[in-house]
Amino acid sequence: MGASARVRLHGHLDHPAELTVEDLRALPAHRLEVSFDCLAEGEQRHGYEGPALWDVLRAAGPRIDFTGRKQRLRFLLSVSGADGHRAVVSWAEIDPDFAGCRILLATSMDGAPLDADGPQLVVPDDRCGARYVSGVTAVWLGPLAEPAEVR
Template sequence: MTQDEDRRRCAGRASRRVARVCAAATALLITSCGTADDPKDAAASSAPAPASASASASASPNGSSAPIKPGEVRIAGEVDKPYTVTLADLRKLPRAEASVEFISAKGDQKHTYQGVLLHEVLKAAQPRFDQTKKNGQLRGVVAATGGGDYRAVFAWAELDPGFAKSQILLAVSEDGTAFEDSAGPRLVVPQDTRGGRYVSELNQLWVGTVDPVVDGAH
């Protein structure tokens, strides 16, 4: 074999290798990009479809990813059965009544409220208190959030009839006048002399324990 023939044969093999590499690269490009001409279309075609709000709520351990609608109250936190309740739901439950007096920014207040015991509403969510601890529920706390991100905190013992005589309510009416559905219930705390924890436009009740904070403190 002459040197010219050898060079031609090597060049032919090199050309075939280049052709195979180009073909493979083209196939890979088509597979990864699809037929989209616009980069935004390509990104959209490769991105997963967004889940619905209800599906997201179901996937969340606290059921808290869906937005809260006006008038709704979400019960969440360290509970086994998070759920959402409305004034219409509360009106169907057994009623309790409390006549209260307290001091507010508007002066002395005296009202009669009707509503549902807060303990009953939270108990339905099945809080996860550590039953291996003596009186494990006494480590529990409840954070109540209302309109304008207003928030007040309670110890579980304050609302548990097994430990306290007070009857904290989710009120559905004041002095015989029903609250509007879009406003939601009002928290009523008969044992308080000031109205700071009478949370209006209530929209969230979070149940948890102080253990992660206390045990993690330095």
């Protein structure tokens, strides 16, 4: 991705943005030591640091009604990587009123900065590493549409 890796925040946001890893470092950082199973490389253990996805999205002004709870449950996040990999996270996973998972957009891995490659999605409660999206290029927030009726 080069030295100017950017993450596009878009969808149901009052303040869509394009952020660099440096921009992400301006948000409160958290450090997590995680382990997960990688199908290709076996067990992985890494230390990540970066802002919580919750903080990144709250700064972008999610267009979600926070006066109640049930309406928040239909919102999803789609996180895309430079290699085309994509993972979905539900809003309830990151919302403190529900699971409150500290999912990160990591700015460093094992002490090495991720400025050139772009941030990495870190889902610490996952045993499988499939939702660890490297080189994140976009985070979309939006509601799940009504399912089509099956006939």
